[in-house]
Amino acid sequence: MNWPTWIVLTVLTCSLAFGGCAPKETNDIRIGVNAEITGSKPTVGDSCKNAAQLLVTQVNADGGLKVGDKKWPVTLFIEDNEDKPESAAAVAKKLISQNNVLAILGPNASGNAIPAARICEDAKVIMITPWSTNPKTTENMKYVFRACFVDDFQGQVMAKFARDNLKANTAAVLYDVASEYNKGIAEIFKKEFEAMGGKVVAFESYTKDDKDFSSQLTKIKAANPDVLFLPNYYNEVPLQVQQARRLGLTCAIIGSDSWGSDELLKLGGKDLEGCFFSTHYAPDIATPEAQKFIKEYEAKYGKKPDDVAALTYDSLNLLLTAISKAGSLDRQKVRDALANITEFEGVTGKMKFKGTGDPIKSAVIIQIKDGKFTYFDSVAP
């Protein structure tokens, strides 16, 4: 063996000996971000990254997070999961084994969050997803949390809104029977609306890619409801609303958080004026926490934060609050503190946990006014 090989071997052995085992005792709080930075939802990953970095910069400018009687700096490890379930799981593994993080923020989309949640649960590492509303993400998980409400909750919120605010006695629903999200919300809405003494007079469905809803809407018109509920995606809702109005349906029209895209306004035009939908957050909401966040986010990134940014900010804030409360960097203690947060004032409203990963929080009702999303009301559970 000649001497260059010896040098290579020595270097390799040394790097293995020193770099291979990361030091268990770190002098910072390490938090991973598992975000959709590339792939089909790049704006989601971008908002997530921006909001997390904004909060960390603020905390570190203060000298760090106070845990017990010492201030610790917070370090973020941002990784791209390419909006693929398998890379979301791989990123979670990497953050846990290589970066030795205390907790992970994200993934945001439910398709990515569900496999990553499994990895975190097995490793007993805390994971908070800002945006995944699918009930399966946190189902039977001890270490997985979310900062948003669950799909089922929206059905309840809109039923309550229709009954109490719109004073509706009869309702009609038109939903995509082929999509779990739409169908779930539609069925919960029907159940809750009837439990509150209302009557669902038409419960009509269609299938993905339909463009003509006139026969369902004709049936709905004949039933003469006080309110029409459309828990469908933003690319279909404009057609449904337009066709309903052309058929002479004049009742109030309401929807769910799948409406919350600027595309809806572009496609819908005047017909959407006065419609309501439930979502996580409204940029013009009046609480001081939200105002402060929006101002700082706009100053730093030059654009208005969307719901993912707001929910990410809340997720990280919840986590830091739990660490402070636990007074320790022990994952088990932080997890218990997080699951028992009883009072938290976030950008997306008040929330609390009751031992599980799903927060109890209010939803925001948005009204479409002068071609813009306008804050209307908050509905508590």
Place this chain on the structure above:
Amino acid sequence: MLQILGQNFLNALQLGSVYALIALGYTMVYGILTMINFAHGDIFMVSAYLSLAAALFLVGLPLQLPMILVFTGALLFSMLLTALLGVLVERLAYRPLRQAPRLSAVITALGVGLFLEHFTLAILGPEPRRFPDLLPATTWQVAGLTLTPVQLLTILLAAVIMILLDVLVRRTLLGMAMRAIAYNRPIVPLMGVPVDRVISLTFALGSAIAAAGGLMYGLAYPVLDPYMGVRIGWWAFIAAVVGGIGNIRGAMLGGFILGAVEIFTPVFLPSSTYRDFVAFSLLLLLLVFKPTGLLGRPMFERV
């Protein structure tokens, strides 16, 4: 109940008009070339985007044109350009394969369809586009039925186009040439008929008629996306087969039948999910009992 039925009948008439307009293109090409132009649905899609472009351009002009002029302008522009597209597709993709086995032509047609879809996708992006309101958004109440200007215009325009086409095919020299080519292609050139030019004109005519359908569809369902031609193309194709492919009146009849299937399925069955099931079952049954379609005449293979 009668009112609901009447309203649905009106809606079916509107949708059926669009299907009929597209089915005509399938049936004319089949009649003359015995080839199924599977790219026709995507030609329809491109025509909808063309009329969108024309409408946006005319609305954007500082002339404050009345809407009826914008509508006419968009219609003529889109019909003209789509006719050119049809001729171009025939000239570049189908004519070189005219002597090739029929399967090659069908596969080429599918390829042209995919090309048009993805070309549109690459240029315009996947996000759906909104079609502007060119007609007043008022509704009229007639005998308890709700009628909109778009509905009325769609039905009238389709009727006018169909009558004109019927006259053209039955009464003019061009129509006679088309029928002659359909009847016996090898002999017709010997009579001095310019076969290539007649085939080009057939493609131009079929595409222009689809463009009229594209504009009316865009006005009725004002969200355009690059894949919108796929399902509509299939349905119009079924319409042409149900009516008897190769027969122009059959395509019109088939279009209205398919429009009725789409509208009445959710009326009588619990969900519109059964729509494709009903349409394809109808097609299968018809092919079993009357393989030539409702108005088609049996064809004899000439030896």
